[in-house]
Amino acid sequence: MIELRGLCKTFPGERGPFIALDHVDITVNDGDIYGVIGMSGAGKSTLVRCINLLERPSEGKVLIDGADMTALSPKELREKRRSISMIFQQFNLLMQRTCLKNICFPMEIAGVPREKAKKRALELLELVGLPDKADAYPAQLSGGQKQRIAIARALASDPKVLLCDEATSALDPTTTRSILRLIRDINQRLGITVIIITHEMAVVEEICSHVAILDHGKVMETGSVEEVFSNPKTEAGRRLVYPDGVIPEQLQTARVVRIAFNGGTAYHPLIASLAIDCGVKVNILGADTKNINGQAFGTMLIGLPENDAEAAKAVAYIKSQPNVTMEEVHDYHG
Amino acid sequence: MAEFLAALGPDAAEEVTYLLDNVPFAIWETLYSTVLATLLAYLIGLPLGVLLVVGEEGGVLPLPRPVMTVLNVVVNLLRSVPFLILMVVVFPLSRLLLGTSIGTKATVVPLFIAAFPFVARLVEASIREMDRGVIEAAESMGCSPLQIITKVILPECVPSLLTGFATAFVTILSYGAMSGAIGGGGLGAMALNRGYTRHQNIVLWGAVILLVILVQIFQTIGTRTSVRMDRRINKQSRRKGRQQAKGKIDRDKRVPPGAM
Numbered sequence: 103m104i105e106l107r108g109l110c111k112t113f114p115g116e117r118g119p120f121i122a123l124d125h126v127d128i129t130v131n132d133g134d135i136y137g138v139i140g141m142s143g144a145g146k147s148t149l150v151r152c153i154n155l156l157e158r159p160s161e162g163k164v165l166i167d168g169a170d171m172t173a174l175s176p177k178e179l180r181e182k183r184r185s186i187s188m189i190f191q192q193f194n195l196l197m198q199r200t201c202l203k204n205i206c207f208p209m210e211i212a213g214v215p216r217e218k219a220k221k222r223a224l225e226l227l228e229l230v231g232l233p234d235k236a237d238a239y240p241a242q243l244s245g246g247q248k249q250r251i252a253i254a255r256a257l258a259s260d261p262k263v264l265l266c267d268e269a270t271s272a273l274d275p276t277t278t279r280s281i282l283r284l285i286r287d288i289n290q291r292l293g294i295t296v297i298i299i300t301h302e303m304a305v306v307e308e309i310c311s312h313v314a315i316l317d318h319g320k321v322m323e324t325g326s327v328e329e330v331f332s333n334p335k336t337e338a339g340r341r342l343v344y345p346d347g348v349i350p351e352q353l354q355t356a357r358v359v360r361i362a363f364n365g366g367t368a369y370h371p372l373i374a375s376l377a378i379d380c381g382v383k384v385n386i387l388g389a390d391t392k393n394i395n396g397q398a399f400g401t402m403l404i405g406l407p408e409n410d411a412e413a414a415k416a417v418a419y420i421k422s423q424p425n426v427t428m429e430e431v432h433d434y435h436g
Numbered sequence: 437m438a439e440f441l442a443a444l445g446p447d448a449a450e451e452v453t454y455l456l457d458n459v460p461f462a463i464w465e466t467l468y469s470t471v472l473a474t475l476l477a478y479l480i481g482l483p484l485g486v487l488l489v490v491g492e493e494g495g496v497l498p499l500p501r502p503v504m505t506v507l508n509v510v511v512n513l514l515r516s517v518p519f520l521i522l523m524v525v526v527f528p529l530s531r532l533l534l535g536t537s538i539g540t541k542a543t544v545v546p547l548f549i550a551a552f553p554f555v556a557r558l559v560e561a562s563i564r565e566m567d568r569g570v571i572e573a574a575e576s577m578g579c580s581p582l583q584i585i586t587k588v589i590l591p592e593c594v595p596s597l598l599t600g601f602a603t604a605f606v607t608i609l610s611y612g613a614m615s616g617a618i619g620g621g622g623l624g625a626m627a628l629n630r631g632y633t634r635h636q637n638i639v640l641w642g643a644v645i646l647l648v649i650l651v652q653i654f655q656t657i658g659t660r661t662s663v664r665m666d667r668r669i670n671k672q673s674r675r676k677g678r679q680q681a682k683g684k685i686d687r688d689k690r691v692p693p694g695a696m
């Protein structure tokens with residue numbers, strides 16, 4: 103279990119101290135995939151760097167299984183860090199080492215015998231789906247492949263926690279999904295607790311079980327993804343969850359649902375076929391979707407018909423679509 | 437041939453003979469003093485250059501601020517003294533260390549003292565270029581400061597350090613040539629003492645051309661090695677990789693869907 107208790111981080115600045123984190127309280131249970139989402143500059147990276155103490159908190163506690171990280175000696179801290187791996191947006195692989203040697207690196211510094219380390223590294227290459235890249239150098243790989251190697255390297259020390267700081271932000275949507283699938287696989291197979299930092303709703307929606315919304319260094323909302331996303335209670339939450347340009351006051355519809363597209367059919371056909379197949383007309387209240395290689399990503403807010411039977415039909419139809427998740431938005435008017 | 441030589445000057449034939457007789461030894465002296473001074477300069481300059489970066493506030497191995505100030509001042513001070521003056525000043529030290537203050541061996545001492553601060557700055561510049569993220573990743577894995585220096589910083593900087601090494605070597609070689617002015621040996625001494633002082637133009641230009649050729653050779657070797665060692669831009673291995681990929685398309689079938 104990871105507990106952040108009253109975590110504060112202040113950076114000295116030219117115009118007085120800058121508060122990057124302001125009394126953050128978060129609890130992550132073992133086996134969770136916990137998302138931290140927020141706008142750029144919200145303090146997400148600072149937050150995750152405080153967990154393994156790459157950044158030393160100005161105030162507050164970082165408890166891992168009840169033990170306070172801030173109280174450890176440098177040597178104990180290095181020991182502890184081996185059980186908390188981290189992956190980065192820019193991959194941060196050693197460019198002058200082969201992939202195999204990169205994966206061996208954490209074991210090398212921990213003093214694992216070379217043969218044993220190599221054997222384990224080959225297993226990990228297999229796990230991340232790149233068994234033939236052992237002797238390739240990182241410069242010879244695509245972004246997605248680099249992140250897979252970084253993940254394999256992160257797993258080499260048998261960590262209990264995996265921290266991901268914008269791990270998919272440098273990747274295209276399709277590659278993002280495959281990396282996220284790999285992370286979920288690792289979480290389920292190896293029982294590793296995952297903390298994912300992102301500014302993309304789609305990432306949280308895709309794999310997180312819990313989410314915290316961070317805004318200007320403060321945690322605005324926490325809870326299960328369903329809870330928070332179907333009913334955002336704060337302004338910051340609404341700004342993230344609802345597509346741009348939706349003005350709640352304009353909505354007079356009784357029931358509103360939010361649809362998230364995770365790379366399936368494009369959204370126009372969905373709405374069109376809803377009308378053709380079910381004879382139900384829905385109202386698009388707002389949409390923020392991207393069409394990439396014929397696949398739709400993003401979210402859309404639609405108003406269901408007043409008629410309960412028609413609304414139920416529409417809901418059933420949308421739910422039956424692949425790569426689409428749907429949540430009913432309660433209390434949309436805030 | 438004889439006419440051509442006569443046209444160059446009254447003592448042309450004699451000069452050519454002198455050049456041919458003495459060049460091999462002069463080259464040997466030049467290389468020997470340059471190599472020795474470069475190695476000694478790296479012995480001190482490499483760790484010093486590393487310290488200049490990692491010892492900073494917020495670095496991998498922060499050192500007390502006064503220590504850093506002293507290191508920087510010493511480096512700057514030594515770098516600001518003109519080499520000829522440094523050589524004269526260092527004479528007594530050469531005598532103390534080697535028992536002599538003339539000859540090729542003696543020039544190694546001032547060369548080394550002039551070169552190590554320069555080397556330290558070259559090393560410093562190489563290391564500063566490095567991506568901070570990789571160091572951070574190593575820290576997050578529980579690397580100790582010493583492990584970060586020896587297993588991350590130095591290996592990752594090898595190509596850039598090699599480029600710096602070639603620069604240092606060539607610079608020390610040309611500094612060494614100056615030492616001819618005050619009793620050193622080698623090609624520089626030949627050009628100055630024989631060629632310039634005695635107006636033997638053939639000796640002068642012969643020695644200078646040889647120096648130019650030496651510089652060209654070492655610079656080229658240095659640059660080529662650096663490029664060849666660099667795994668970020670290794671075209672050859674990339675080409676090889678591509679060929680392998682072409683030959684083994686069926687292997688890709690083992691990669692699960694979704695893997696790129």
Ligand SMILES: Nc1ncnc2c1ncn2[C@@H]1O[C@H](COP(=O)(O)OP(=O)(O)OP(=O)(O)O)[C@@H](O)[C@H]1O
Pocket residue numbers: 113114120122140141142143144145146147148149301
């Ligand atoms: N070392 C530092 N010194 C001063 N200010 C800093 C430092 N690191 C971060 N900050 C400030 O703290 C705030 C939060 O930064 P942080 O990197 O945590 O944001 P983020 O949420 O990760 O943003 P992004 O999505 O752009 O990565 C920013 O305003 C940033 O300018």
Ligand SMILES: [Mg+2]
Pocket residue numbers: 146147148268
């Ligand atoms: Mg960030």
